[in-house]
Amino acid sequence: MRIIRLLVTVGTLGCASQGGPQVASQAPVPAAPKAAASATDTTTSHYGAGALSLPNADPYPSTYKPSASRPTLIRNVTILTAAGPRIENGAVLMRDGKIAAVGRTVDAPTDAIVIDGEGKFVTPGIIDTHSHLGVYAAPGGDALSDGNEATNPATPEVWAEHSVWPQDPQFPRSLAGGVTTLQVLPGSANLFGGRSVVLKVVPSRTVQGMKFPGAKYGLKMACGENPKRVYAQRGPSTRMGNVAGYRAQWIKAEQYRRKWDKWLADKKGDPPDRDLAMETLADVLRGNILVHNHCYRADEMAQMIDIAHEFGYSIRSFHHGIEAYKIADLLAKEGISASIWADWGSFKVEALDAVRANLALVHQAGVRAIVHSDDASGSQRLNQEGAKGIAAGRAIGINISEDEAIKWNTINPAWALGLDDKIGSLVAGKNADVVLWSGNPFSVYARAEKVWIDGAMLYDRLDPNESWRTDFELGFVPATRGGSR
Amino acid sequence: MRAATRFSATMLAVVIGSSAAPAQTIAIIGGTVHPVSGPMIEHGTVIIRDGKIVAVGADIAIPADAKRIEATGKWVTPGLVNSATEFGLFDVGFGAGSSDVAAKGSGNGLTPSFTAWEGVNPQSVYLAPARDEGVTSVLIVPGGGMIGGQAAMLDLVDGTVGDMLLKAPVAMVGTLDDPSAGKLGARGEMFAKLRELIEDTKAYMRRRSDFERNATRSYALGRADLEAMVPVVEGRVPLALQLNRASDIEAALRLAKQYGLKLIIIGAAEGWRMGPRIAQAKVPVMSGAMNNIPSSFNSLGQRQETPGLLRKAGVDVALIGNAGGGDEEQFNIRNIRQEAGNAVAYGMSWNDALRAITLTPAEMFGVADKIGSLRVGREANIVVWNADPFEFGTRAERVFIRGKEITDQSRQDELTKRYRTLPPNYTKP
Numbered sequence: 001m002r003i004i005r006l007l008v009t010v011g012t013l014g015c016a017s018q019g020g021p022q023v024a025s026q027a028p029v030p031a032a033p034k035a036a037a038s039a040t041d042t043t044t045s046h047y048g049a050g051a052l053s054l055p056n057a058d059p060y061p062s063t064y065k066p067s068a069s070r071p072t073l074i075r076n077v078t079i080l081t082a083a084g085p086r087i088e089n090g091a092v093l094m095r096d097g098k099i100a101a102v103g104r105t106v107d108a109p110t111d112a113i114v115i116d117g118e119g120k121f122v123t124p125g126i127i128d129t130h131s132h133l134g135v136y137a138a139p140g141g142d143a144l145s146d147g148n149e150a151t152n153p154a155t156p157e158v159w160a161e162h163s164v165w166p167q168d169p170q171f172p173r174s175l176a177g178g179v180t181t182l183q184v185l186p187g188s189a190n191l192f193g194g195r196s197v198v199l200k201v202v203p204s205r206t207v208q209g210m211k212f213p214g215a216k217y218g219l220k221m222a223c224g225e226n227p228k229r230v231y232a233q234r235g236p237s238t239r240m241g242n243v244a245g246y247r248a249q250w251i252k253a254e255q256y257r258r259k260w261d262k263w264l265a266d267k268k269g270d271p272p273d274r275d276l277a278m279e280t281l282a283d284v285l286r287g288n289i290l291v292h293n294h295c296y297r298a299d300e301m302a303q304m305i306d307i308a309h310e311f312g313y314s315i316r317s318f319h320h321g322i323e324a325y326k327i328a329d330l331l332a333k334e335g336i337s338a339s340i341w342a343d344w345g346s347f348k349v350e351a352l353d354a355v356r357a358n359l360a361l362v363h364q365a366g367v368r369a370i371v372h373s374d375d376a377s378g379s380q381r382l383n384q385e386g387a388k389g390i391a392a393g394r395a396i397g398i399n400i401s402e403d404e405a406i407k408w409n410t411i412n413p414a415w416a417l418g419l420d421d422k423i424g425s426l427v428a429g430k431n432a433d434v435v436l437w438s439g440n441p442f443s444v445y446a447r448a449e450k451v452w453i454d455g456a457m458l459y460d461r462l463d464p465n466e467s468w469r470t471d472f473e474l475g476f477v478p479a480t481r482g483g484s485r
Numbered sequence: 486m487r488a489a490t491r492f493s494a495t496m497l498a499v500v501i502g503s504s505a506a507p508a509q510t511i512a513i514i515g516g517t518v519h520p521v522s523g524p525m526i527e528h529g530t531v532i533i534r535d536g537k538i539v540a541v542g543a544d545i546a547i548p549a550d551a552k553r554i555e556a557t558g559k560w561v562t563p564g565l566v567n568s569a570t571e572f573g574l575f576d577v578g579f580g581a582g583s584s585d586v587a588a589k590g591s592g593n594g595l596t597p598s599f600t601a602w603e604g605v606n607p608q609s610v611y612l613a614p615a616r617d618e619g620v621t622s623v624l625i626v627p628g629g630g631m632i633g634g635q636a637a638m639l640d641l642v643d644g645t646v647g648d649m650l651l652k653a654p655v656a657m658v659g660t661l662d663d664p665s666a667g668k669l670g671a672r673g674e675m676f677a678k679l680r681e682l683i684e685d686t687k688a689y690m691r692r693r694s695d696f697e698r699n700a701t702r703s704y705a706l707g708r709a710d711l712e713a714m715v716p717v718v719e720g721r722v723p724l725a726l727q728l729n730r731a732s733d734i735e736a737a738l739r740l741a742k743q744y745g746l747k748l749i750i751i752g753a754a755e756g757w758r759m760g761p762r763i764a765q766a767k768v769p770v771m772s773g774a775m776n777n778i779p780s781s782f783n784s785l786g787q788r789q790e791t792p793g794l795l796r797k798a799g800v801d802v803a804l805i806g807n808a809g810g811g812d813e814e815q816f817n818i819r820n821i822r823q824e825a826g827n828a829v830a831y832g833m834s835w836n837d838a839l840r841a842i843t844l845t846p847a848e849m850f851g852v853a854d855k856i857g858s859l860r861v862g863r864e865a866n867i868v869v870w871n872a873d874p875f876e877f878g879t880r881a882e883r884v885f886i887r888g889k890e891i892t893d894q895s896r897q898d899e900l901t902k903r904y905r906t907l908p909p910n911y912t913k914p
């Protein structure tokens with residue numbers, strides 16, 4: 001019902017919905033400071049990395065430390081590993097933050113906590129490639145609307161992490177849905193929305209304390225209706241204007257990269273002027289930043305692929321990809337993953353051709369299919385969305401096993417974030433991001449019962465007294481979540 | 486509104502006669518039958534004749550002329566009712582085409598005369614996806630506005646809106662969640678405005694002829710809107726109000742009691758805090774189980790347990806989509822069964838959840854004599870599922886609406902078929 005939806009839309013204005021203010025502000029983009037010394041600078045230079053204008057600097061490094069953990073064995077449980085067939089009556093051992101062993105029988109160290117998982121399921125932690133938590137924080141409203149720097153169609157200089165509010169009450173709710181890693185993206189008002197940030201879903205005073213150590217940045221790009229609507233007055237106001245806008249920026253970025261790479265090679269003379277926007281795009285061209293491209297229509301995705309070829313970068317994932325099924329062969333050939341919904345559609349013209357078999361069709365074509373949310377509520381039920389994808393496939397004769405489909409929630413998004421060597425499957429040596437489900441996660445009745453990140457149990461539905469409550473919730477939100485059964 | 490009500494009733498009588506299925510007898514045999522109005526029947530049979538249910542039970546003689554549908558091992562339920570839809574009121578949510586969801590009126594958010602269902606397009610491409618997954622009736626709910634307009638209950642049969650119409654109006658719909666919906670500045674002002682509207686309606690009812698002669702003081706609204714409010718003020722048509730904050734719920738309960746209004750609460754994010762009061766006032770609630778986000782200061786206590794807790798408190802609950810996203814008002818009307826499954830996961834009993842998407846909304850909106858249960862005399866809105874209807878892997882194998890089996894091909898099915906193998910053939914559907 002619209003009266004309900006309006007509240008939600010206004011509160012969580014992400015990419016899918018309206019994408020930004022209806023009338024673009026004409027305010028100029030403030031010039032980026034030439035030498036922004038950072039308080040969290042870790043380089044030895046007292047001028048700071050910013051003063052040296054090093055394009056690859058990490059001026060806001062992760063300060064994440066895994067929570068304390070004890071060796072934990074979950075046994076007698078069905079394991080969807082995302083790395084092969086399920087293991088019935090299996091066991092998973094977590095030790096020192098890592099998966100120590102997975103198999104039919106695993107010996108428990110004497111000091112291990114042992115959990116009997118009879119009738120329950122274990123999966124890797126759920127990974128959402130498309131989140132706006134923290135940048136469109138609850139309870140919403142203008143004060144917390146920090147996801148779209150809708151003042152200029154190209155803002156590669158903004159970084160989502162500088163908008164993230166760690167006290168967003170939506171974080172603990174995602175964790176309770178089994179989500180352990182999120183990519184927080186800027187919105188889709190702009191052609192170039194800015195840098196994303198990959199976060200662990202953990203309580204922290206600072207965003208730095210949530211940042212996934214070693215994760216690459218992403219660049220949010222957006223096709224189609226949103227940018228041309230938001231900038232209708234000043235341009236781009238058409239899809240061809242959108243494309244001209246991408247190309248103009250990449251031409252500048254290529255020049256910038258050349259200049260800087262030359263200076264970095266010989267360090268002769270003054271370094272070139274630093275440009276925060278170009279720094280991000282140049283790092284895309286160097287392959288250091290992964291492109292996450294909001295794009296609905298098949299023909300536009302094909303255009304974006306050509307633009308990537310023209311300028312020599314690759315697209316890591318198309319987001320929303322309502323029509324991905326129409327070019328599944330092209331996506332497979334290009335090795336681009338598809339971050340898509342199970343069943344959203346019709347909310348705007350470029351979403352009209354949504355089909356429920358999208359996940360199954362792209363999966364069958366050999367594309368890495370990913371169930372994403374773009375929604376604080378949907379993020380909590382990515383397993384249910386995967387279940388819809390399985391059912392839609394079966395309805396047209398594409399039989400995808402649950403053992404395969406769990407990859408849509410885990411290893412495939414891990415790959416899209418460049419983290420598939422660390423998370424996304426239950427394989428010895430990987431980070432112990434693990435969910436124990438009350439039943440088969442593809443059942444509507446299953447709920448995440450316990451969630452571990454790096455081996456530390458951060459959520460336990462059976463122990464509501466230990467539930468993570470954000471500062472905002474104290475006093476405002478009754479402490480009831482998660483408890484009742 | 487009296488004239489209009491009479492008109493609807495007349496139209497209804499004509500309609501059901503004209504759109505009933507051809508004389509045919511169908512027997513759905515041997516399934517696990519969930520009549521909702523009574524206990525589950527193992528190996529039950531349902532007999533349909535001329536679009537109505539004529540027998541339900543375990544030991545029923547199957548008429549010789551009946552078309553037999555084997556349902557052993559299947560689950561047989563009433564057709565599902567989604568009671569928060571904008572079915573047929575737009576083709577695309579945003580950026581093109583018309584939207585017939587919200588009335589404009591004089592801009593003050595008070596448009597009680599708005600009959601949203603009259604704008605429904607029965608040819609909507611969103612018909613097939615809804616009924617293919619077992620939704621057979623929808624409530625058409627006007628959007629926006631403190632008093633946004635009137636809701637109607639439709640069956641998702643082929644035909645005109647007149648053919649589809651079960652009953653109209655079934656509720657006056659509005660919101661007291663946000664003063665801006667009435668172009669007002671404060672919550673208290675909303676209640677004052679609503680009182681004014683009710684008092685003016687009462688005055689108008691007493692002085693219709695004076696009103697026609699311009700011999701009354703000016704009222705809050707014009708004639709058509711006051712007429713539309715008459716059955717609401719008389720307590721014949723429910724006033725369904727979006728209310729989320731506990732204090733708003735309490736204030737609305739007080740106002741409803743003061744004026745003898747038949748209140749329905751929509752949303753009820755913090756309704757769980759008011760369970761006993763709501764139950765005591767015998768006020769039903771429409772809420773969902775897929776939202777736990779304190780997305781505004783009006784809904785800080787939002788919980789997925791709300792439907793289950795209200796049920797435990799003795800409140801009648803109809804489940805509606807409340808998560809936002811995914812357009813469950815139209816594109817995903819079908820997701821009402823996911824809502825029910827989640828309600829069960831968060832504490833509602835399975836039987837209550839099924840009731841909350843069948844008989845309870847039918848009762849709430851005065852159509853329980855026609856839909857919502859598998860009882861003799863009810864319309865044959867029946868779904869045969871291959872397993873638990875709330876599970877994602879379950880299919881609605883057979884869907885009957887007023888006794889007619891639905892075998893739709895949706896636009897989505899056609900697109901899927903076209904792109905099943907690439908490249909597509911554009912001369913084939």
